[in-house]
Amino acid sequence: MTLAVTAAEKYVAAAYGIVFLVVLVYVLIIALKLGRLESELDELTGQVRERREAETEQREELPVA
Amino acid sequence: MGFRAKENPLAALAALAGLLVVASIALIFFYVPTDADQGFSQRIFYIHVPVALTAYAFFGWGAWKALRHLWKREPGADLESYVAIHQGVIFGSLTLLTGSLWAKISWGHWWLWSESQLVLFLVLFLFYGAYFMLRYSLEPGPARANICAVYALFGVVLIPISFLAIRLANQLIHPVVFTLQGPQMAGSMFLTFCVSLTAMLTLAATLFHVELAGKRIDSRLRELRELLA
Numbered sequence: 001m002t003l004a005v006t007a008a009e010k011y012v013a014a015a016y017g018i019v020f021l022v023v024l025v026y027v028l029i030i031a032l033k034l035g036r037l038e039s040e041l042d043e044l045t046g047q048v049r050e051r052r053e054a055e056t057e058q059r060e061e062l063p064v065a
Numbered sequence: 066m067g068f069r070a071k072e073n074p075l076a077a078l079a080a081l082a083g084l085l086v087v088a089s090i091a092l093i094f095f096y097v098p099t100d101a102d103q104g105f106s107q108r109i110f111y112i113h114v115p116v117a118l119t120a121y122a123f124f125g126w127g128a129w130k131a132l133r134h135l136w137k138r139e140p141g142a143d144l145e146s147y148v149a150i151h152q153g154v155i156f157g158s159l160t161l162l163t164g165s166l167w168a169k170i171s172w173g174h175w176w177l178w179s180e181s182q183l184v185l186f187l188v189l190f191l192f193y194g195a196y197f198m199l200r201y202s203l204e205p206g207p208a209r210a211n212i213c214a215v216y217a218l219f220g221v222v223l224i225p226i227s228f229l230a231i232r233l234a235n236q237l238i239h240p241v242v243f244t245l246q247g248p249q250m251a252g253s254m255f256l257t258f259c260v261s262l263t264a265m266l267t268l269a270a271t272l273f274h275v276e277l278a279g280k281r282i283d284s285r286l287r288e289l290r291e292l293l294a
Binding site: 006007008009011012014015016018019022023026027030033034037040041044047048051 | 090104105106108109112113116155158159162163166167169170268272275276279282283286289290293
């Protein structure tokens with residue numbers, strides 16, 4: 001059994017499909033960007049942690065008067 | 066698992082957008098009657114016109130924020146203007162694509178250069194498309210923000226011209242359903258259109274806020290990186 005699809009139905013499906021696809025691509029781009037921001041935040045957190053550890057070590061090395 | 070709308074307004078807006086989109090799709094395909102003149106293809110109207118009006122709204126919002134930047138020096142207005150214009154261009158491209166599909170099935174042409182409404186919308190779209198070329202050709206800073214704000218304000222003049230073009234044109238192929246006498250359609254069609262328009266505006270507002278949040282985090286991270294350097 002074949003489903004008869006008229007030309008009008010094809011065009012309507014294409015119009016709605018395009019809008020859905022563009023919104024989907026947009027959300028995907030935003031998701032990728034958020035992923036990049038998250039890794040950048042991890043990197044900066046690591047830098048701050050390393051700096052703090054180095055500062056603590058320096059403080060421990062200082063002789064107590 | 067629930068969420069409180071007051072604590073997370075963006076999630077609430079996204080949920081509302083999702084509900085409205087589902088409701089509009091249900092109304093378009095299961096409630097609204099088929100148009101006697103154009104037949105099934107008239108259903109493109111319920112997505113094409115809301116998408117176009119959303120594009121106009123975001124170009125207008127971008128210009129408003131540009132004005133706030135120049136006039137009040139509102140912090141973050143430049144970024145909001147940029148994101149609004151970005152949304153406007155996305156919805157503008159969707160307007161051109163859906164309009165082209167509707168034109169092909171209704172008029173037999175993908176595009177008609179003789180139609181002033183189509184050409185003026187294309188001019189508006191290209192004008193705001195060039196905004197990004199201008200923005201990314203300049204060094205970030207107050208000068209770029211000012212130049213971009215002036216450019217965004219110039220573009221807003223094209224919005225009423227583009228909107229009124231079909232009403233001022235002598236040759237009418239592009240249909241006019243909203244006249245001074247009110248909407249020229251059945252009540253069920255108008256209800257479906259209103260729900261679709263609200264859904265599209267809510268969806269666009271959600272995307273706008275998500276993109277804006279991403280841009281703000283990006284700029285704060287850059288600032289943090291500079292502080293740590």
